[in-house]
Amino acid sequence: MSDAWRRFLGHRLAVIGLGVIAILVVLAVGARVFSPHDPLRQDLPRALAGPSADFPLGTDEFGRCILSRILYGARLSLLVGVIATGIGASAGILSGLLAGYFPRVESVVMRTMDVLLAFPSILLAIAIVAALGPSLPNVMIAVGVRSIPSFARLTRSMVLGIKELEFVQGAQALGAGHPRILFRHILPNGISPLLVFSSMQVATAILLAAILSFLGLGVQPPTPEWGKMVSDGRSYLMEAPHVSLFPGLAIFVAVMGFNCLGDGLRDALDPRMGRVAIE
């Protein structure tokens, strides 16, 4: 483990990624302390003002402080990213474990995953949110569901590689039950690629959630949300491009942080694994 840790620290990008995420988490948790203004307070006479000492990132079309809204928005984006990935990971890893371990359920599970994969992820997410109604939990579900097949495939191939190894057969010979073998022996030994993939999935989840909000299918106003802020600024692109620019930068920084972390984790935990491409 210490070897992996040293490799991780040697990966400059990964350390930067971890640092960026740590700073974002601190800012999000302490949004109340760090925000110069109330993110919801309107100040119409000062609408669409550029960056100034009072409003470091300027104001939006209602005169609300963009910096404060970005800080509060960080809470939502991080939360959605992590919870959506959690939903996708738990469902996907469970189905992958079952599919890899029990040959009889394999084809049913994997064909279901094929069906999910044949959907373009954005259309699937839009359809789910449109069906369930636009709200924060529904966005998390929609974003989480689309990562289930990738988690399932990754887990299944991991199980197939591990289950024939001697220590698993040893556990079976000692009379360990299936759940014990799956969760105590197989899963811990194949967790590294799943961790790497999860980190990258958080990045993708933040992006996808921002897209849903951008399309008006996410959190409803006036709650500050990054994707929605970019979308609202579109109408004022000519006179006040900063309204769209800064929230977009915030998304970029957060996603970049998780992507860098994922790259670093991959190099540290499993130098041979390639990046799994999605979308």
Place this chain on the structure above:
Amino acid sequence: MTRYLIRRLLQTVPVLFGVSLLVFAIMHVVPGDPVRLIAGPDAPESVVQRVRAELGLERPLHVQYLSFLGRAVQGDLGRSLRSRAPVIDEILTRFPATLELTTVSMLMAVAVGLPLGLVAAVRRSTWVDYLSMGASLSSLSMPIFWVAIVAIWLFSLQLGWLPVSGRAGPVWQWEGLRHIVLPAATLATTSVAIISRLTRSGMLDVLGREYVTTARAKGVSPLGVVGKHALKNALIPVVTVVGLQYGFLLGGAVVTETIFAWPGVGRLAMTAILQRDYPVVQGCVLLVAVAFVLVNLFVDVLYGWLDPRIRYE
């Protein structure tokens, strides 16, 4: 080979079946009555009843699904609840725009991503490598709608070089070309990043192999080693991703088409979902799934050509 193709095609049937079932299910749990949409919110109950009967919506769900499936197999996807036009026509009139956007965008992505990845691999651990990989990681991290907006702001509003949105005829005409540049480039950003990263890792893998060392030892020029010996083998994973991306994008790039008001399938699907025009949604999703499955098949066949070691049993 033929047997392999037939088997693969047969394997796609259950997937397509599942896709149709899933999309049917999603669109039928949608709150909001499509009949009210057609008849109008103030229509008397008698009219509502008649429209419902006309659409066959009073039948049990499984009957509706089977009849949808039966007609879909014959190419009849029903009619749009909004425009009343046949869904297949709605899709086919928009498909050329999507095909054009996707093709131009993938050509751009390959033209930029492939050389970028190659150079990064050949000049490994130099500033060229760091710069191109940094750029590709950045573009993977940018929200595509934001890229679109920044591009519109810069190239349309500030510099005035390119139009803000819309499509103006086919790409081989000047105006058509001017209109496609921004949406296609925006759409290409993610693909460029993925292609360059895969090309780089594929090349690094291949460049370490013995046959490359042998070629070098024989005195083959560096360009020859890369071009003749390494590239073809390094390209195999790249081909997969290009194929998959192409398949996905054929279903319409929802976000890009929406922002640039590009009259393609993605925008059609997006509007249809929001308007609960479920025959159109079903049609679009089925089209996407078919495209995706076919492209996958094509990629597998291409493998065999690129890598003769792969045998189709």
